[in-house]
Amino acid sequence: MQLPNDYLERVYAGVLGKLIGVYLGRPFEGWTYQKIMEELGPIEYYVHERLNQPLVVTDDDVAGTFTFVRALEDYGIKPDLSAEEIGKAWLNYIVEERAILWWGGNGNSTEHTAWLNLKKGVPAPHSGSIASNGQAVAEQIGAQIFIDGWAMVAPAQPELAARLADQAGKVSHDGESVYAAMLWAAMEAEAFVASDIDHLIDTGLKQIPGDSLIARLIADIRAWHKAHPDWRDTRQKIQDKYGYDKYPGNCHVVPNHALMIMSVLYAPDDFQKAQMIVNTSGWDTDCNAGNVGCLLGIMNGLDGLSEGPDFRGPIADRMLISSADGGNSINDAVRQAYFLANLGMQLAGRPSLEAPKNGAQFHFSLPGSQQGFRPQTGLDATGSVRIGNTEFEGSRALTVDYEALGPSQSAVVTTPTFSPREMLDMRTYDLMATPLLYSGQKLKARVKADERNRGTIETRLRIRVYDERDQLRDIDAAPVVVQPGAEALLEWTLPDTGGQPIAEIGIAITGTGKRADGRLIVDYIRWDGAPNLTLKRPAGDGDFWRMAWVNGASFFSKRFPAAFRIAQNRGEGIIIHGTRQWTDYQASGKVMIHLGNYGGLAVRAQGLRRYYGARVTRDGKMQIVRVRDEDTKVLAETAFNTEFEKHIAMKVKAEGTRITFEADGVSLTAEDTSPDAFRDGGVGLLVHEGALSSNEIRIGAA
Known part of the structure; x- marks a missing residue:
């Protein structure tokens, strides 16, 4: 099977598109079009700050999508992966009442209902069938929202993507919900090699019954799209014929699938416009926008994500995948892109991709990647800092640009390695996570100062650790002097933290003279070795040590x-x-x-x-x-x-x-x-x- 030459980058764009869509739509999930227009207006960009919410949050759309696909890793990378095996992955990775799902109760939440069936020994696909749970429960939206991973491991293989989505969807859903999942998965798989939206829709339709409600719905929306240049007119048609009031349950698949099809028909080549349409239209906004974002990310690539406003910068690749495998929870789009692409390579009978930079956890090797690094704010982080990504020695690297650093001023960039404090403000979905690195492990970073830099700098590794009041405190390694044009290997065996989790790691840059301006290139950051620590109750009355x-x-x-x-x-x-x-x-x-x-x-x-x-x-x-x-x-x-x-x-x-x-x-x-x-x-x-x-x-x- 011929893989696209830019397969990895398109997977990365698909993951980013999913994240952008979810984080755009999450703050007003469940709102109607009318309420959105009255209180927010058209959704042109992130609105989380207007609603006093964090941007990067735990969400079932993200956690389920990037957890359930791990059944391939656990039960064999094979095209005939079964619903029963994916159901077993549910029981391993889902923590009851705490992780991944909306725990809305038996008969209220479709996923909760299916999980209860699995737990009492009803295997998939019976766990999600209409015969087990009734048509209303089985045809809610959930099968569709989790399918993007299955498409990204099956590039240019719409039949395989649809088959995997069918088996995954049937763990918890049935009927029209599974048809919607199969169709959208096939569209995403075909989007790796085709960019005509009508061709993608036709490809998806081939995977489902022609007399299904999903197929009839798509025929209606195509006709309305041709008749009405303004998407708002088609949205009203959808509300009139396929609105929430026409279907039972909390979040039926049919109205939401209709909005997704509408959005990509009206804006197949414009990521921001498609996101504006699908989010402004309301209903299950984070789910719909996430699926639309993934499809257009795959189809139009990284350039397509960058043609409008800066959606990538505020996210900085960050993602949270709450599950019982806590070391996978604090994650980023680069790490996930490599994971999914390697599954896809192996499904296609190809060897895995070579791990960049000898397996470094942070390698910044995809265009524009930041892997969670952002400027640190605080008393000693007073310098002006900008983060970017550049070509470097045949690969790519992170850039840290700083200005006007004096001897007592630092420019600091960090990335999360454990649950951020914002998790305390997240609603609906808990975050199950453990830290990524630990006392006793050796932390390394290769850095290089740009030869055009003004002034000598000191660089040092930094960790940020929760204290007895659940506030972050800085612990720094010894500084290393770096002259303009010189490079350094920073190494540090991580110290004992007294039982507290390491929440962030990063690099601090400090001027040594009157003024320092310039750029530090961070080639990679990695850690190795077994931990050497004592897990215990630390001093004080904090709680993050237990939440670790x-x-x-x-x-x-x-x-x-x-x-x-x-x-x-x-x-x-x-x-x-x-x-x-x-x-x-x-x-x-x-x-x-x-x-x-x-x-x-x-x-x-x-x-x-x-x-x-x-x-x-x-x-x-x-x-x-x-x-x-x-x-x-x-x-x-x-x-x-x-x-x-x-x-x-x-x-x-x-x-x-x-x-x-x-x-x-x-x-x-x-x-x-x-x-x-x-x-x-x-x-x-x-x-x-x-x-x-x-x-x-x-x-x-x-």
Whole structure:
């Protein structure tokens, strides 16, 4: 299969288009056209500040889109991925009542209803079928809003994109909702190689029944588009024939799909105009604008995103993907573009893309990319700063332009590595996240001063850490002097932060003479190695240290004497800390089981249902288990005298294929060389129908 030569960049543009649309439409989601016109007027640009809301927020459109596609990673990169496998990914990555979905209740929220079915053992596609949930519930909008990832891994393959969207959609939806998803996925896949909007629509129509309501709706809108030069007239026709009042439920797919088709017909080559139309038209604005933005991003590329106002700058690539894999939550459009493009390459039988700059986490190698970096404001960040992206040594790099820096003035740029303080102001959707990097890891950055710079500068690495009042405090590495035209490799083993999460990393630039002006080029920033830290309750009464754990338990409170006390009412509860970058490491600490059928530690945790468990049981066993979906395989077992309300000294080590577990001097070892083995993931505390506590967990190299 011939892949487009600019495949990666078009995926990047598609991801950015999705984000721009979601963040444009989110602040007034659910408003009618009439209310939008009365209170906001036509939506020409971001309006979040006018409504006192953050710009980059948690949202189901983003979290679901970029989480559910990971079923390909977990169950095999194959064209025949099944709805049942995607449903299993739901159960691994979705934290009940906390992550990804609108938890509006059984029969109210289609996704919540489907998740409840999955949880009680009803597999997909039955979990989302009309037979299970009724037509009204099954035909809400959700199947459509999550499909962009499936299209971006199937460039120029509309049939494959539609098939994947069909299977993914049927986890939670059925009927016209799935037809809408299939059609739009096929359009996006074809948009990699075609730019005629009528051809894209015809391509999508080939994937669904000709007598479906979605097909009839599109015929109507095409006719209205030809008859009415003004989109407002067609919008009124849609409201009259396909409006919300014609369909049951909270957010039916039909009215919203109609607005999407209308928008791309009236503005196929104008990203801003299409966004203005779809957002001003109202109803489910973030969903509709996100799908439209992704399609036009793919079709018109990065240049198409840049022809109007600066939509990219305020976002700076940032995205939040709340899920049970907390290390994937603080994310950016560059990272996601590479992830999706690599899936697409492998689906097409091609080797993966080479990791830029030897696998650096921040490499800025796509045009205009910033990977979350923005100027830091604050007392010591007083210089004038502008951030950009430039060609550099055959690739690309971040640029930091500064002006008039004196000896006591700094120009600082940072990027988030954990939950921002704005999460406290986000509505509807929680953010489940863990930090990206940790004490003991080595942070590196390669920088170069432009040869035209005026004055010598000092550069230093910076981390920003939450303090006892949940405010950010700066911790800096030793400065390095950089003359004009010179380069430097900044290196720093990250210090102990006293149990507090690292919220941001960055680079500070300080003048050393009377005045410094110029540009610092940041080639890459990376971190490596196993963490070396103690997870504990830090000083003060802050809460971000606790929110740095993915909370998959019924109860997790900081108000008990022990730092970590969890309780689970039904089934298994787990809290998870760490990232998929953790490979070989050990975790140790004293664990107390207050009640439960079993409890202990997890390592290489990749969500709620993918990890190794090192646990002791109520019936007198000590076990190493591999949990993968509904299958729990005991890898090793021996007798152990488990007592409630007694500290048990535990240590578990993951090294290569070997897992070792010690509890109060009793040792156990297991080897896992199977295809289902886990190679990476975070640490966890787990308990089954009871309560467990620990005061600190120490993490170190294996």
